[in-house]
Amino acid sequence: MRALLILLVVGLVGVSRGQEDVDERDVIDLTPSNFDQTIAKYPNILVEFYAPWCGHCKQLKPHYAKAATKLKKEHPEVALAKVDADAHKELGTKFGVRGFPTLKWFVNGEPTDYEGGRTDDAIVTWIKKRMGPAAVQLNETSHLDDFKNKAEVVVVGFLNSKEGDAWKEFEKVAKKMDDVEFGVSHEKSVHEHAKQKGGDVVLYKKFSGDAEHEAVVYSGAMNAADIESWIGIHQLPFVVEFSAATSGKIFGSPIKSQVLLFCDVGSSSCEEAIKTFKENAKANYGKIIAVLVRNENDNVLNYFGVDKEETPCVFIAKSPSPGEKGMSKYKGPTKDTLTKDGELAKFLSSYLNGELKPHRKSEKLPANVVDEHGVTTLVGANFDEIVMDPSKDVLVEFYAPWCGHCKQLAPIYDKLGKEFQDIDSVVIAKMDATANDPPSNIDVQGFPTIKFFKATDKTSMDYNGDRTVKGFRKFIKQNAGTNFELKKKGKKKAAEKEL
Ligand SMILES: *[C@@H]1O[C@H](CO)[C@@H](O)[C@H](O)[C@H]1NC(C)=O
Numbered sequence: 001m002r003a004l005l006i007l008l009v010v011g012l013v014g015v016s017r018g019q020e021d022v023d024e025r026d027v028i029d030l031t032p033s034n035f036d037q038t039i040a041k042y043p044n045i046l047v048e049f050y051a052p053w054c055g056h057c058k059q060l061k062p063h064y065a066k067a068a069t070k071l072k073k074e075h076p077e078v079a080l081a082k083v084d085a086d087a088h089k090e091l092g093t094k095f096g097v098r099g100f101p102t103l104k105w106f107v108n109g110e111p112t113d114y115e116g117g118r119t120d121d122a123i124v125t126w127i128k129k130r131m132g133p134a135a136v137q138l139n140e141t142s143h144l145d146d147f148k149n150k151a152e153v154v155v156v157g158f159l160n161s162k163e164g165d166a167w168k169e170f171e172k173v174a175k176k177m178d179d180v181e182f183g184v185s186h187e188k189s190v191h192e193h194a195k196q197k198g199g200d201v202v203l204y205k206k207f208s209g210d211a212e213h214e215a216v217v218y219s220g221a222m223n224a225a226d227i228e229s230w231i232g233i234h235q236l237p238f239v240v241e242f243s244a245a246t247s248g249k250i251f252g253s254p255i256k257s258q259v260l261l262f263c264d265v266g267s268s269s270c271e272e273a274i275k276t277f278k279e280n281a282k283a284n285y286g287k288i289i290a291v292l293v294r295n296e297n298d299n300v301l302n303y304f305g306v307d308k309e310e311t312p313c314v315f316i317a318k319s320p321s322p323g324e325k326g327m328s329k330y331k332g333p334t335k336d337t338l339t340k341d342g343e344l345a346k347f348l349s350s351y352l353n354g355e356l357k358p359h360r361k362s363e364k365l366p367a368n369v370v371d372e373h374g375v376t377t378l379v380g381a382n383f384d385e386i387v388m389d390p391s392k393d394v395l396v397e398f399y400a401p402w403c404g405h406c407k408q409l410a411p412i413y414d415k416l417g418k419e420f421q422d423i424d425s426v427v428i429a430k431m432d433a434t435a436n437d438p439p440s441n442i443d444v445q446g447f448p449t450i451k452f453f454k455a456t457d458k459t460s461m462d463y464n465g466d467r468t469v470k471g472f473r474k475f476i477k478q479n480a481g482t483n484f485e486l487k488k489k490g491k492k493k494a495a496e497k498e499l
Contacts, residue, residue, distance in 0.1 A: 022061050026068035028081035032088055042079040045106045046114060046127065051086035054100040060118050067123035075131050080123075105130070112176060115248070134174035135182035141193040147183045148213055153205045153235045157184040158191045160198040165222065170201065172224035173231070179249065180231060201227060207237040229254040238281040239274070242293045242300065250289055256319040258289045259332070259348065262301060263312040265294050272339050273312035280344045287352055288316070304329060305361035305435070312338055315359075316351050325443035331359035360437040373414035374421030378431040383438060386427060387453050393426045393480040394453040395463070395472065398433040403447040409467050416472050425455060425482035455481030 030038055030047065039045060048064060050057035068080035085092030085100070095104060095111055103114035107130075116126030135157065138144045148154055157170040167184075174182035185191065191198055201218040216234050220226045232254045240246050242260070250258060261277045263270040274292065281290030293300050295308050304315050314332030332347045333340070350356050362380025370376050378386060378396065387394045397413060399406035417428040433444050442451070442460070450463035452475065461479060465471040473486070 022065050023069070024061075024065045026072045026080065027065055028079055030081045030083040030091075032091060035083065035091060038079070038081060039106050039109050042077070042106075043108050044077065044127075044131065045079040045081055046123070047104050047106060047111075048080075048082040049085040049092050049095065049097045049100065049102045049104070050082055051100045052084060053086070056118075057101045060101055063118060063120040063123065066120035067127075070120065070124050071127060075127070078127055078131060107175065130175060134171045135184040138183045138185040138190055139187060141190055144183070144185065144190050144194060147181070148204045148206075151181045152207050152237075153203065154181045154183060155201065155203050155231060156194070157182070158194060158196040158198055158200045158202065159184055159186055162186055166199060169222050169224045169227065173227045176224070177228060177231060180235060203231060203234050205235065205237070233286055236289060238285055239278055239290045239292050242291050242297060250291055251319070253289055255287070255289050256321075257287075257351070258291050258317045259284075259351075260291045260293050260300075260304070260315050260317060261312060262293050262295065262304070262306050262315070264308070265292070269335060270312050273335075276339045276344055277314075280348055283345070284348055284352070288348065302434075310334055314338060314344065314347065316348075316356075318358075320440065326437070326440045328358040328440045329361070329437070330356050358440060360439070361435065362437070363432070363435045371417075374417035374419075374428060375414060376427050376429040378429050378436070380436040383431065383436070386429065388458055390456055390458060391425065391482070393455045393476065393482055395426075395428050395476060396451050396453065397430040398438065398444045398447065398449040398451070399430060400434045400447040401432060405467075406448045409448055412467060412469055412472075415469050419469065419473065419486065420476075422487065423484045425484055426476060426480065452476070452479055454479060457481070 028038060039047075048057075048060070050060075064080065064082070071078050071080065083091050085097050085102075091097075092102075095102075104111040105114045105127075106112075114126070116122050136143075136147060138147055138156065144156065147156070155174075157167075159166050159170065161167065170182075170184065174184075185194075188198070191200075194202070196202055196217070199222075201222075203216045203218070204213045205216070206213045218227060218230055220230060232249075232252070236249060236253065239261075240250055242250065259281070261273060263273055265274075277290060277292070284290075295301065295311055301308065304317075306313060306315070313334040316330040316332060318328045318330070320326060320328075330351055332338075333343045337343045347356075360380040360383075365379055365382060366377050368377075369382065376386060386392070387396060395416075397406070397409065399409075413428070413430065420426045420428050431438065433447070433449070438444055443449075450467075452461045452463055453459075454461070463472070463475060465475050
């Protein structure tokens with residue numbers, strides 16, 4: 001999920017203001033010593049995890065301070081706080097902070113991502129919405145009818161009482177889910193008008209093209225987590241079009257599998273494909289999310305290694321299960337087979353039955369897998385064979401063609417390759433991880449990521465040492481599962497010129 005979301009993250013900050021004095025008197029400074037107490041003290045608190053050197057944090061600073069001051073007047077029960085997560089890395093790690101700034105909204109100590117805007121007004125509006133009533137009170141039948149038309153998806157609690165556990169759980173969900181409108185009615189007349197029993201929770205949806213509202217009645221236990229998960233599943237139409245606005249719902253859904261149709265919308269082959277896709281989406285609703293990806297989404301196409309010429313085609317994306325790091329991809333029917341009778345249905349049922357092997361994006365093997373520097377090129381197709389060979393110690397650099405640090409490393413890496421060229425049991429290898437997928441249990445977060453796969457048991461280790469020939473050499477010697485002797489010849493000279 002992350003990877004795909006990161007592709008979409010757009011710079012949200014406008015023109016930088018000068019760093020004139022920012023009056024931060026209403027922003028609470030958090031450190032490990034006061035963090036827990038402060039979070040416990042305020043049932044509603046927004047926390048910014050920042051780093052002093054981060055440009056977007058500097059831009060947010062005056063807005064954040066202003067928002068804190070404005071809110072203090074209207075909602076003194078709400079607090080805005082910040083924590084230097086560079087100085088206090090443990091706090092950032094605890095809350096899964098990956099980039100700066102990250103804002104988290106804590107309700108009764110429970111964090112959720114802040115997804116509002118980054119101006120003072122946007123922050124204030126977002127918080128005010130959370131401090132108001134969580135659900136609109138529907139007192140009359142007309143209120144319900146109007147409310148159903150307020151958005152494509154609304155959720156109504158036909159609750160017997162304005163107190164008690166059912167209401168508390170319902171309110172919790174209503175407060176938490178930002179993108180769904182919630183209503184509540186305690187009136188018998190409204191319940192009867194809706195043909196619902198007291199105690200029912202109903203999701204009404206009507207997407208463009210639908211003739212009328214569809215009502216889905218919740219049948220699980222009355223607890224917030226289950227209701228939220230149920231809404232997460234049912235709030236989506238049979239086919240969702242992928243966009244910045246829908247990606248949160250798609251990848252935040254409790255359903256962790258998505259079937260994607262890549263398509264040149266408007267072309268006749270695409271219209272045909274969409275028809276087949278919809279039928280299958282309907283038949284598998286609730287098990288897998290069906291997503292239409294227009295060919296204009298180059299980032300997403302590249303991520304799956306889809307060539308526009310090959311569309312319409314289908315892939316499944318599966319978010320990582322425990323023990324896996326990356327998203328798994330499954331390659332489905334392509335333009336020649338997609339609309340053939342039963343092809344897509346067969347693919348989906350094989351996937352859902354766990355019968356499919358993930359597909360790994362791969363470039364073609366180069367003519368010389370080992371280049372003139374003795375560095376081995378890995379692609380999706382030869383990765384396992386080379387890296388998982390138990391008789392070899394393998395150092396792998398995962399790089400991106402555009403990455404500056406990777407370019408800096410290249411001559412050093414070539415030198416290292418030369419040095420180990422004659423050692424059969426040690427392989428110095430590299431993989432363009434933007435064009436090839438490593439196995440899903442390998443975590444490649446940034447570039448370059450350098451890992452060592454030890455001979456015999458193939459445990460993998462991260463290399464975080466100096467990016468010098470000397471550093472690599474020492475690490476390999478220390479950790480190798482094989483014995484080898486590097487040539488001594490010309491050692492002194494090489495050492496003098498060492499990069
Ligand atoms: C229903 O009544 C409550 C309490 O009088 C009021 O606050 C609320 O705005 C009413 N709902 C609507 C939709 O008018």
